[in-house]
Amino acid sequence: MTRGLLRSGVLVAAGAVVLSSAPLAAAAPAAQLPPADVAAEVCAARSNDSHAALAECVTLDAVRGHQLALQRVADAHGGTRVSGTEGHDASVAYVVDTLRRAGYAPTVQPVTYRTFANRRPPLLERVEPSAATLPTTVLEHSGSGDVTAPATTVPVDATPGCEAPDYDAFVQGTVAVVARGGCTFATKARLAQAAGAAAVVIANDRTGVLDATLGPEPGVDVPVVAVTQAVGRQLATTPNLVLHVRTATVRGPVTAANVVAERPGRPGAPVVMAGAHLDSDDSGPGLNDNGSGAAALLAVAEQMGGVQPENTVRFAWWGAREAPVRGSTRYLEGLAPAEVDRIALYLDVDVIGSPNHVFFVSDGDDSDRIGAGPGPEGSARIEKTFEAFYAQRGIPAKGADLTGRSDDGAFMARGIPTGGITTGTDGVKTVEEAARWGGTAGIPYDPCHRQACDDADNRDDEALDVNADAVAFAVLQYAMNTVDVTGVPGRDDFPPVSPPAAPAP
Secondary structure, eight states: OOOEEEETTEEEETTSOBOOSSOOOEEOOSOOOOOOOOOHHHHHTSOOOSHHHHHHHSOHHHHHHHHHHHHHHHHTTTTOOBTTSHHHHHHHHHHHHHHHHTTOOOEEEEEEEEEEEEEEEEEEEEEESSOEEEOOEEOBTOOOEEEEEEEEEOOOSSSTTOSGGGGTTOOTTSEEEEESOSSOHHHHHHHHHHTTOSEEEEEOSSSSOOOOBOOSSOOOOSOEEEEOHHHHHHHHTOTTOEEEEEEEEEEEEEEEEEEEEEEOOSTTOOEEEEEEEOOBOTTSOOTTTTHHHHHHHHHHHHHTTTOOOSSEEEEEEESOTTSSSOHHHHHHHTSOHHHHHHEEEEEEEOOOOOTTOOOEEEOTTOTTOOSSOOOSTTHHHHHHHHHHHHHHHTOOOEEEOOOOOSTHHHHHHTTOOEEEEEOOSSSBOOHHHHHHHOSOTTSBSSTTTTSTTOSTTSOOHHHHHHHHHHHHHHHHHHHHOOHHHHSOOOOTTSOOEEOOOOOOO
């Protein structure tokens, strides 16, 4: 499939005649109230093949139900749903089961890669002489273990713990407390393990938290954690010290999964894709990042199970987004070139319920002139479609730099038009944004981003409800007509949409 070109308000499909010399986009209607939800049995008995009908059936309750199910998955698997763990596997199983019940035949694509992740946060406790929980971080590629044992401090010199003789007086079965400096962290940990250490605590030699790695293959299987310089000094000077060290890590090759399901369109029709990453990172359950997007996409897919689209609609829940290799990249690598060419556009749904939200739309045309340049040809039209939805609801929207750092990056690299929405993560809300969207200026859009508190309570219901409808709107719009992006005409009752033009100054 050859993509259309959009220049000066004229859409030209390669090898085709000019379709129109007038602007393609129809003006969005005046602000509308969101449609009232209808009973589930009504939705199940009809084809939700209009924007109003689909929005009535993609309910906040449905999205929240999926989020709560993912919360239960995290609760049962150490508090996370990180790729390569049982928490991610259970998340995949939930999505697959839900899709099958909605009439789809989902496929599961394994994604194997090397990684390091925490199954649960590390724990360091002083057991004796007095009980206390101590702040700690786990060194990347640490082993796993749950150890309670006396501590032995390795002598401090210019190269502490860097030579085998440093451990001549070490007591086997104890926890080694070693100062930073003089050699790599892996060297210290290997020598301590060889001397019989049950766990290793590395104390920083300067102010600040020690966030470090042992390297991808350190040859260390015991837990290795770090403490600040101040805590390290306390440990080194505490007599009769007993420590409890616990780490639960994933190392080496692991397998995550993509889940893909589709509603076929007419023969030879373009493929419209919408995706959301399903995994969390290793700090928590990830119910906003990205349980919100995954749940909303699942609710939309359920309600489109009875829709006969003009174009093939393909939904994807990606694995390994929070890992070095993204599931979306592996998915495209596995397609034949002709199948990649069939993909007309990709809609990315990533973090859509932030408690201190702004309604962001990916800046496909780089009109904001911030950060990265424009997306592939056609991305600007996807931006206009989302903006039209928010304009219909009377909600202001703001451009977000189209960086390609999410799953959309793999599609952008192939020249596939891309767009999406988000409510923000660790960026700080400005005074101007608080005046337009409410919330609190000076704090992040999601204060719990990549933390244990990113749970099912970490959300704003208005943002989640509105954005689930925004996803439904864009998916159904392009399910029926991609003419503004590809030049391939679709259904006349789904004309391209744009927000009202800004008033002349």
